[in-house]
Amino acid sequence: MKIYLIQHIRSPWPSRFLFEDAKLASMTEISIGGILIEHPEGFVLVDNGMGLMGTEYSDQVMTAADGYKIVVSSLIQSLGEKIPLVKTLMRDEIIEFVDRIKIPFRIRPSVAAQLKSQGISLDDIKHVVFTHLHYDHVGDVSKYQRARIWVSQREMRAAQSPLAFLNGYNPLIAQWDYRTERILDPLVIRPEISPFSIVKDLFGDERILILSTPGHTPGSLSVLVKGDEHQYFLCGDSCYCRESYRDDRSPGRLGFYGFDHNPRLAQSTRQKILKWEQSQPDLQVLPMHDINVWTDDQIFPRPWSGKR
Ligand SMILES: [Zn+2]
Numbered sequence: 317m318k319i320y321l322i323q324h325i326r327s328p329w330p331s332r333f334l335f336e337d338a339k340l341a342s343m344t345e346i347s348i349g350g351i352l353i354e355h356p357e358g359f360v361l362v363d364n365g366m367g368l369m370g371t372e373y374s375d376q377v378m379t380a381a382d383g384y385k386i387v388v389s390s391l392i393q394s395l396g397e398k399i400p401l402v403k404t405l406m407r408d409e410i411i412e413f414v415d416r417i418k419i420p421f422r423i424r425p426s427v428a429a430q431l432k433s434q435g436i437s438l439d440d441i442k443h444v445v446f447t448h449l450h451y452d453h454v455g456d457v458s459k460y461q462r463a464r465i466w467v468s469q470r471e472m473r474a475a476q477s478p479l480a481f482l483n484g485y486n487p488l489i490a491q492w493d494y495r496t497e498r499i500l501d502p503l504v505i506r507p508e509i510s511p512f513s514i515v516k517d518l519f520g521d522e523r524i525l526i527l528s529t530p531g532h533t534p535g536s537l538s539v540l541v542k543g544d545e546h547q548y549f550l551c552g553d554s555c556y557c558r559e560s561y562r563d564d565r566s567p568g569r570l571g572f573y574g575f576d577h578n579p580r581l582a583q584s585t586r587q588k589i590l591k592w593e594q595s596q597p598d599l600q601v602l603p604m605h606d607i608n609v610w611t612d613d614q615i616f617p618r619p620w621s622g623k624r
Contacts, residue, residue: 318619323349324365328419336568347610350427358442364455373423383421428459447552448533449475469498471535531582557606561586
């Protein structure tokens, strides 16, 4: 069973958001996208990048400021202009600041468009699993008409609460009417498989398991893939990068907003990941944003062949 990292965006991001101990003005490159799993019975997609409001980009490299403007205008479109907080993100002084960031911003076609261009029909995606429902993971799920959509019930509730946009959720989720399979509370802990509760065995063969890894958001999920040679642990944002759990680095804050919903629980999840990695030599942990995992030679259409 192979897995493929489908990168949608590569962009600079304030290091402080990823790690609370980072220097204030420094920037770190991150990746945004989704991961495709090729199971013998069909494809599974884990997360879907950003929708950018349905706009399909060909592969474009631009300045950080131009990329920033595209992302913020898509935010404004989905939030509506009435929310002053978002409009301030487009103020001249902020754009000037972003303009000084010398790391280029790269937008590739959406995850769905990349699948299509490699000859994969979107109707062949059997399952879409959302590790959580933050803006940069959900994209436009309406493209996957035949898929069962897996989300945590707790996560859905958090995403549909009135002020959810302040916590990183796309407000359009409040109007979702997709056929989602809402996962309830954790079901089974089987320590010989993982330190986390197994909430769903997707194909009933123990090869693709959805695990409960709360902390980053109330209903964060991860996916464990039992490949032929390796186990892949797709941990979403339970850790932003491998340093997050290997060096015990917590994400930062933006004013009143903490990048982990429950910092203590998130830290205990990261500590479990570290212990688990140390005890399983074939386990490869794949954080969704770690640019050292999503290197150019490891992304779609090449299968992931990286190391720990
Ligand atoms: Zn994220």
